[in-house]
Amino acid sequence: MKTATRTRLQLLIFVAACCVSHFACAQFYFENNDGYRLWQKYDTIEDKVTRQQMREKLKTLNISGNSATTKIIREELKYALTGLLGHPPRLSQKLEDQQLIIGTPETLPKKVYSQLNPLEKLGEEGYRIRSLTVxxxxxxxxIGNSDTAILYGTYHLLRLIQTHTNISALNITEIPKIDIRVLNHWDNLDRHVERGYAGESIWDWHKLPDYKYQRYYDYARANASIGINGTVLNNVNANPDILRPEYLQKVAALAEVFRPYGIKVYLSINFSSPHIIGGLKTSDPLNSEVAQWWKSKADEIYQLIPDFGGFLVKANSEGQPGPGDFGRTHAEGANMLADVLEPHGGIVMWRAFVYANEKNEERSKQAYSEFKPLDGQFRKNVLVQSKNGPIDFQPREPISPLFGATPQTPIMMEFQITLEYLGLSTHLVYLGPLYEEVLNTDTGAKGKGSTVGKIIDGSLFNNTISGMAGVANIGSDRNWTGHIMLQSNWYVFGRLAWNHEQTAKDIANDWIRMTLTNDHETVNTISNMMMASRETTVNYMTPLGLHHIMGTGHHYGPGPWVNNLGRDDWNPVYYHRADSQGIGFNRSATGVNAIEQYHPELRQLYAKPETTPDEFLLWFHHLPWEYKMKSGKSLWDELTHHYYQGAENVKQMHKEWLKLESKIDPHPFNQVKMALEIQEQEAIWWRNACVLYFQQFSRLPIPSGLEKPQGTLAEYKAAQFPYAPGQGG
Incomplete structure (x- = not known):
């Protein structure tokens, strides 16, 4: 009998025996193993020896307490262990019968708790998993100091079981390194998702607050399992209506679903809401009536949602209103909001993604220029939320110079999980290596070892609050993310937000084992594909530091020729600056001098072409086509080889996947197979279009050994995609 069929029968029997609850009616759609269950796919462990060993350790269990969260823990363990081990565990109140005990210091038996002191350093979210003899x-x-902490610990134990880890001698202590670990949903009230590639928004605002989909509960389960503790429900380009009473009732309904999973809700706000929906003549943050309006609104929100997290603000960026409209600073705008949230324990996440062409400053420099002078002026409950790079979620960017530049102001990381510039949802791109590359970059802010990770977790400058946000790739598609492999980006974001010192490869291996297969050889094959996928994509899209050369609006496909947009820095030609003399953007001291914003170590590294790493060469320097690279090739030859290598690597990745047909369940196998077919075609499209475009400036031949690009440049330039996903946002 097939594993999926066997597991389905076992779990259906289990469900029939369960009382009805939100969990018991959870996702039992296993016919096609279609990705809905994410990494919580509790199929029966096929290895009989491993399964029996786990059974002996987990026959009986006790979860103390009767909160909504402890009830979830009981249900999750029943559901998971029934599937994984083939039978439900037995609940027991007698210590002599128990094998798995879960609780807090207040609820655990003293004989058990006495061996686990002290717990103060665990805080409210940390937990300990120990093998004891009592x-x-x-x-x-x-054990943990809160029910949320032991929920996190429960999911950790289940991960060990799912990945076939020996659980006979456990001594695990986990404490999150970052306080605020949130998903940012760029979801609109009409269910359109800006830069979303997995269907409509999962929030059905029209049916809320009364109709709560099972998907909301499963969303909360998935987030809790990887330590995500917050969600921003709506688009940063915020509709003021989200603050109207009828919509706050809907937000409160979602908060009620998420609360037992340790997840707070946050809202993106429109800075002009006092004027637009409040009827005031102004939204000036220093106006007393405006401040009172926001205070009243905050009181209203907290009356409905006592654990409301706070506001995310996009201000004075891409047409969004902000304090600059009234001659006020970002700090003055943020502080006004912080003051009304502070009595309730709320925070402000103020985005640093600001750029304005009237300032006549190169775009990559503008966030630093805006926020560096404001260091120390923000309230203690304000975080400045910066994208990982200085432009806009490119396949590769150097880090934003803001990291390490504001020791008195906590900088919150903003990563993109959705693949806005990386092939939408049809390209297999595992973002773990990108996140890891950024978090491990040494800024030199306080000498050697001043990594971005240590800056955002608050440890480098002793900040009292820390945060990491991920722009979600979640939608209404059955498999949540439009491509089952892209679930791994949601997963790795959560794991690294909890502890950025983990490795992307280890996390990828866990995700594969929990989602696709535990076959060792197959895990290695898929892991290698995933770990190489981001570099592969950089090669066929934007090698050697090229950036922002995607199509207009939807950012789908190549568009290095675009030069007709309303602002210079919206056009790809602005960024690559290819001409007969060479290619690249001179951000060195002889150009726009963006390198001056970095600390001396990075400034010296990027100052000259010969010291700049190849991956950032054209980001910082405009160089002749015949410039000699470290490889000995000319710049033209090197650039062309990268494009061809990227396309070839996708072809090889496709071949490797096809070899796994007998190792992967049919539905996920075919999902990935179809997507890889698209990716292979589009990698060649990117290669051909970019090589032909840049060749008209270099006037050099395609290097020997490489096939001539198919088609003509005119044909590639003529292609239009008015209805591509992501268009209009």
Missing amino acids: QGKNLTVI
């Missing part, structure tokens, strides 16, 4: 009996214990 009265001659071997126990596995999960």
Whole structure:
């Protein structure tokens, strides 16, 4: 009998025996193993020895407490262990019968708790998993200072079981390195998702607050399983209507669903809301009536949602209103909001994605120029939320110079999980290596070892609050992310937000084992594909530091020729600056001098072409086509080889996947197979279009050994995609 079929029968029997609850009616759509269950796919462990060993350790369990969260823990363990081990665990109140004990210091038996002190350093979210011997009996214990903490610990134990890890001698202590770990949903009230490639928004605002989809609960389960503790429900280009009473009732309904999973809700706000929906003549943050309006609105929100997280603000960027409209600074705008949230324990996440062409400053420099002078002027409950790079979620960018530049102001990381500039949802691109590359970059802000990770977790400058946000790739598609492999980006974001010192490869291996297969050889094959996928994509899209050469609006496909947009810095030609003399953007001291914003170590590294790493060469320097690279090739030859290598690597990745047909369940196998077919075609499209375009400036031949690009440049330039996903946002 097939594993999926066997598991389906077992779980249906289990469900029939369960009382009805939000969890018991959870996602039992296993016919096609279509990706809905994400990494919480609790199929039966096929290895009988491993399964039996786990059974012996987990026959009986006790979860103390009767909160909504402890009820979730009981249901999750029943559901998971029934699927993984083939039978439900037995609940027992007698210590001599128990094998798995889960609780807090207030609820655990004293004989157990006494062996686990002290717990103060765990805080409210940290947990400990220990193998103990009590009265001659071997126990596995999960303890934390809150019910949310033991929920996190429960999911950690389930991960160990799913990945076939030996659980006989556990001594695990986990404490999150970052306080605020949130998803940013760029979702509109009409369910359109800006830069979303997995269907409509999962929030059905029309049916809320009364109709709560099972998907909301499963969303919360998935987030809790990777330590995400917050969600911003709406687009940063915010509709003021989200603050109207009828919509706050809908927000409160979602908050009620998420609360037992340790997840707070946040809202993006439109800075001009006092004027647009409040009827005031102004939204000036220093106007007393405006401040009172926001205070009243905050009081209203917290009356409905006592644990409301706070506001995310996009201000004075891409046409959004902000304090600059009234001659006020970002700090003055943020502080006004912070003051009304502070009594309730709320925070302000103020985005640093600001650029304005009237300032006549190169775009990559503008965030630093705006926020560096304001360091120390923000309230303690304000975080400045910066994208990882200085432009806009490119396949590769150097880090934003803001990291390390504001020691008195906590900088919150903003990563993109959705693939706005990386092939939408049809390209297999695992973002773990990108996140890892950024977090491990040494800024030199306080000498060697001043990594971005240490800046955003608050440890480098002793900040009292820290945060990491990810722009979600979640939608209404059955598999949540439009491409089952892209679930891994949601997963790795959560794991790294909890602990950025983990490796992207280890996290990828866990995700594969939990989602696709535990076959060792197959895991290695898929892991290698995933780990190479981001570099592969950079090669066929934007090698050697090229950036922002995607199509207009939808950012789909190549568009290095675009030069007709309303602002210079919206046009790809602005960024690559290809001409007969060479290619690249001179951001060195002889150009726009963006390198001056970095600390000396990085400034010196990027100052000259010969010291600049190849991956950032054309980001910082405009160089002749015949410039000699470290490889010995000319710049033209090197650039062309990268484009061809990227396309070839996708072809090889496709071949490797086809070899796994007998190792992967049919539905996920075919999902990925179809997407890889698209990716292979589009990698060649990118290669051909870019090489032909840049060749007209270099006037050099295609390097020997490489096939001539198919088609003509005119044909590639003529292609239009008015209805591509992401258009209009």
